[in-house]
Amino acid sequence: MAGMKNTAVLLLDCPDRKGIVAAVTNCLLKHDANILHADQHQDSEVGLFFMRVEWDLDSCRLNLEQFERELMPIASSFQMRWKLLGSRKKTRAAIFVSKELHCLADLLQRHASGELECEVPLVISNHPVAEKLARFHGLEFHLMPVTPATKAETEARELELLQRNHIDLVVLARYMQVLSPAFVARFPERIINVHHSFLPAFSGAKPYHQAFARGVKLIGATSHYVTDELDEGPIIEQDVMRITHRDGIEDLTQKGRDLEKVALSRAMRLHIGHRILVYGKKTVIFD
């Protein structure tokens, strides 16, 4: 996983039938590709086949575009939904945040240490508190206050900013505004949120308060792709922690932060590593 690698990732799903693996691996073999990782999955209930293959581009005769041409007829004959991605072209992520900075600080530290192989050109927030942290890490910071009256206009400015910066992933690191369907539609399966509960339990507002009131013995956090239905998008990662009757709401809030950081950073890492396939409300995670 060294930073200088030059690999291609093929992510695909298609109706399950015989010969898919053979077709793909024969094509790669024919062009002398050295497969580094390959993983498959079948969901027999819905009759779908899923695959992720990663190979070394440096030792190949073909480049990414040439592989794309070679794979096209195979993809077509198997009715694949597919993506071919090169490790050299890094995902460009924008991070949205509100007042709580633990997830942002965690992501930026991981990015600085090389753990998250992507570019993070900018941070957007509806509050000014994150500015100092963003600038410490050398990132642009854009203050975008949101009120009911200005929300549509603000989102338009945000979208413009994202487009101008060629952003292909939006990470909501405890961003407490609900994005409009129009915004979400512009980044399908490209907005990752972290919700501070073990979804589907305690969706909606104030999940730690809900958890405290219900008297659960574990709290959780969930990272998921954002869809139009609040807290209903495909789940990428979840984590939980044991609590006891001794933990008040403040303790839940504080302990939960560790879950949020891990759930969100893992989701971001999986996304930028092209390790997630979405189908319906579910995800296949090739880790």
Place this chain on the structure above:
Amino acid sequence: MAGMKNTAVLLLDCPDRKGIVAAVTNCLLKHDANILHADQHQDSEVGLFFMRVEWDLDSCRLNLEQFERELMPIASSFQMRWKLLGSRKKTRAAIFVSKELHCLADLLQRHASGELECEVPLVISNHPVAEKLARFHGLEFHLMPVTPATKAETEARELELLQRNHIDLVVLARYMQVLSPAFVARFPERIINVHHSFLPAFSGAKPYHQAFARGVKLIGATSHYVTDELDEGPIIEQDVMRITHRDGIEDLTQKGRDLEKVALSRAMRLHIGHRILVYGKKTVIFD
């Protein structure tokens, strides 16, 4: 925790104010009681104080009844809800089961090995499959088929059977019938159920199917006291396990069994050790 011990347990809750611990410990000290365990809890939000004290009866001048008389004025002056229990008088539990036997087998093996210090005189089931296992462990087995038409009559017979056997705890070890409010009212905070999900997620029927459809990354099990509201009783114990997209419904069902066994047996162990205080929908667990 050897079986031959002779201890007293005082479980209490009351409005929180100064002097509760001092009053209780002075009373015990005055009568030369050797405290083995003491634990307190305060819920500052609702202003309640909770306490569990266990002391050795063999080395005391007073017996359980005499301690009860000594503690009565203290309990009264602090407006305590309280229970005083002797380890010599063991809980008598009846286990209800349907067709899936893993929880029953697990509980009976734990009981046989001495891990659950209670008496289990009988097993009740709406199906005949558990009979062989119950009899192997030397327990009475009562087949009590339930149909909508006969449910009230069956419950009456069950209640009569429980009363005749001096049962003070009912354990639902994957018993798939809903008990009537009238039945539940006869055993307040004395019926323990295991639900095969991480409540409040996936309450109701077929939780593993619900979990599979939602695409969660962890499955859970929850043991709780039964109240009139289905799957809404005070939670005693919860446990979870990581799953992946590779796990089908059968895998969830099979993996979940290990969670159910642990969640249910721990709840039973906590209950018979007089380690649970219920208030509202929540529990204090003194473990």
Place this chain on the structure above:
Amino acid sequence: MAGMKNTAVLLLDCPDRKGIVAAVTNCLLKHDANILHADQHQDSEVGLFFMRVEWDLDSCRLNLEQFERELMPIASSFQMRWKLLGSRKKTRAAIFVSKELHCLADLLQRHASGELECEVPLVISNHPVAEKLARFHGLEFHLMPVTPATKAETEARELELLQRNHIDLVVLARYMQVLSPAFVARFPERIINVHHSFLPAFSGAKPYHQAFARGVKLIGATSHYVTDELDEGPIIEQDVMRITHRDGIEDLTQKGRDLEKVALSRAMRLHIGHRILVYGKKTVIFD
């Protein structure tokens, strides 16, 4: 994973080079095999490639023996270590146990419920306590007391018994005797033990006492293949549980039993599902 399935499993490892997946999948495709699961792994440090493929035999033109012949030249050309196994031929396991019965009871209940798809013809013990349980499940029970003087002779009788029963897996379910190198040599990678610690911590005798003395905050259990070096065999599965200063040695022992049951039963399930590849001191687990 229904019991009546008729599948073939190919398990292999070989020096990593191009074309392995293509060669295997082409061979299967040529004979119209419907691949149900395929999984690969590369250990780049040692330059090894590992693969497990499972396909449906019912819908194939070839039977297991015919596939063996077809695969032989491929295996040879890639210098594979390989096994081809049919789901119809179930593993025959013997369980060894001493005085503590929780693992035995757990395995036999799982077997009875259909969770462990193998045959368990007999239980062997150096103590008589397990007999009743073995017979309840309809198994042969053989009492084989071990003393230093009789050990060699007893092992000879055990080996003869295993051979006569066509046993191909020995499961040590808290069997407290050390098997001789000669015995172990007869069942290479076919004896599974559970050690009641998180190996390599607390190998050897009385691990819960060691854990208590060291003041660890988690206890564990480890299932592994038995080799000549005590507690040094390839690890199959490990699990841990949080403990506190309140837990005495008895509590560790009791809580740890749940870990032992899970670690051992998972290992047995993985083995009989042909999901484990051993190399050196390590295992690849295709689950």
Place this chain on the structure above:
Amino acid sequence: MAGMKNTAVLLLDCPDRKGIVAAVTNCLLKHDANILHADQHQDSEVGLFFMRVEWDLDSCRLNLEQFERELMPIASSFQMRWKLLGSRKKTRAAIFVSKELHCLADLLQRHASGELECEVPLVISNHPVAEKLARFHGLEFHLMPVTPATKAETEARELELLQRNHIDLVVLARYMQVLSPAFVARFPERIINVHHSFLPAFSGAKPYHQAFARGVKLIGATSHYVTDELDEGPIIEQDVMRITHRDGIEDLTQKGRDLEKVALSRAMRLHIGHRILVYGKKTVIFD
């Protein structure tokens, strides 16, 4: 746990006998102290009693010094080792770090967010890389390179610096130098280290390499007080995470960082909350 609270914490251990709780609580009651938390523990094996009591000082007639005088005769008569601490006097911690900054960044972010109620006046490192981060958080940074030849002299300068800054806790946040016995002797039970393994497994150098070589299925991290014996000090907190054969050494290193952060920050939080009692090689954690 709001920052402005004014409470006293009594931490004690003594030979176990009757009347300890009564004596302490009577003393507090007499002076009208409102107990906020009380927790006890008995280790029957060694005959020791442990207690932590926290009470509100604002609503009391006595201040901390006066309570100290009142408690002295009780402590004396029960042969207590004891500490009385006021929440207003915050622990002053120095953080030592080498080249890996994830633990330092994590601690400083937690401190900035108010999660760690202590003062952190300075960061000491044998490498310059942490300087920028320390200064961003407004802390002094002291570069203290260590070579075999200069080690004694460097430690002397460090000790002088710690003394001048009234430091009462040293946190080794992945500091890769071994402190000399003379240094350790100056901060008994006041130096917290994080070791990147589940101790006692893989003590010493390169624990992730050791874990990879042994093929364990879980990795861990351990925070502990530093003593003269390397990696043998009393354990405060441990955490683990599941890994698979797919994880190379780099993956272990990266995943393990999350464990290290959690284990170290929890230990620091417990220490500054006066929630740890050490006896022999073990800790009692009142959380």
